[in-house]
Amino acid sequence: xxxxxxxxxxxxxxEGQNVxxxxxxxxxxxxxYWYRQDPGQGLRLIYYSQIVNDFQKGDIAxxxxxxxxxxxxxxxxxxxxxKNPTAFYLCAATGSTEAFFGQGTRLTVV
Amino acid sequence: xxxxxQLDSQVPVFEEAPVELRxxxxxxxxxxxxxxxQYPNQGLQLLxxxxxxxxxxxxxxxxxAEFNKSQTSFHxxxxxxxxxxxxxxxxxxxxxxxNYQLIWGAGTKLIIKP
Numbered sequence: 001x002x003x004x005x006x007x008x009x010x011x012x013x014x015e016g017q018n019v020x021x022x023x024x025x026x027x028x029x030x031x032x033y034w035y036r037q038d039p040g041q042g043l044r045l046i047y048y049s050q051i052v053n054d055f056q057k058g059d060i061a062x063x064x065x066x067x068x069x070x071x072x073x074x075x076x077x078x079x080x081x082x083k084n085p086t087a088f089y090l091c092a093a094t095g096s097t098e099a100f101f102g103q104g105t106r107l108t109v110v
Numbered sequence: 111x112x113x114x115x116q117l118d119s120q121v122p123v124f125e126e127a128p129v130e131l132r133x134x135x136x137x138x139x140x141x142x143x144x145x146x147x148q149y150p151n152q153g154l155q156l157l158x159x160x161x162x163x164x165x166x167x168x169x170x171x172x173x174x175a176e177f178n179k180s181q182t183s184f185h186x187x188x189x190x191x192x193x194x195x196x197x198x199x200x201x202x203x204x205x206x207x208x209n210y211q212l213i214w215g216a217g218t219k220l221i222i223k224p
Contacts, residue, residue: 041216088151098156
């Protein structure tokens with residue numbers, strides 16, 4: 001099936017640890033996005049990439065990093081500099097019109 | 111630049127009653143408009159989209175929306191809701207400019223009362 005695959009679905013991080021969230025797409029779309037979702041705050045843009053080997057910061061990029069070495073893949077690393085990482089993370093890809101979303105990763109700090 | 115306002119953070123409605131979820135936008139260029147639905151702990155799923163043509167757009171699960179250019183609105187409606195419609199609904203706009211970014215509303219939680 002065509003779509004966006006995020007893994008893992010649930011992730012637990014200890015204080016001071018870096019963790020990487022995976023996002024893979026087989027839609028052949030150029031643009032990919034990472035959003036953070038907290039209760040009552042909608043979608044907030046972390047990073048986006050419109051082409052391989054290029055990416056831009058969104059509204060809340062501090063404490064996060066990304067790479068875009070392949071068109072299909074856009075992993076997000078939550079670094080120890082992110083002080084409040086517990087949230088639901090969504091990856092999306094866009095073609096010429098709408099966005100397609102993965103099923104999300106719920107990250108919890110323990 | 112574009113912006114999107116969803117006027118209600120929560121909308122409670124009785125089962126089998128009609129519902130309208132409101133969305134207003136602002137943009138200096140032409141736009142595409144979208145409604146997405148999110149069920150708990152899931153990603154967002156496209157309900158319907160307006161690209162051009164007829165201003166009344168029909169989507170999945172019996173939803174429809176009407177694009178009103180003069181009022182810069184794109185309200186979502188359903189004539190009779192079911193308990194399975196309980197979810198959060200997001201309106202989004204995409205400006206047809208060089209940026210091509212999707213701009214999101216804050217979401218509206220639809221609460222169905224039995």
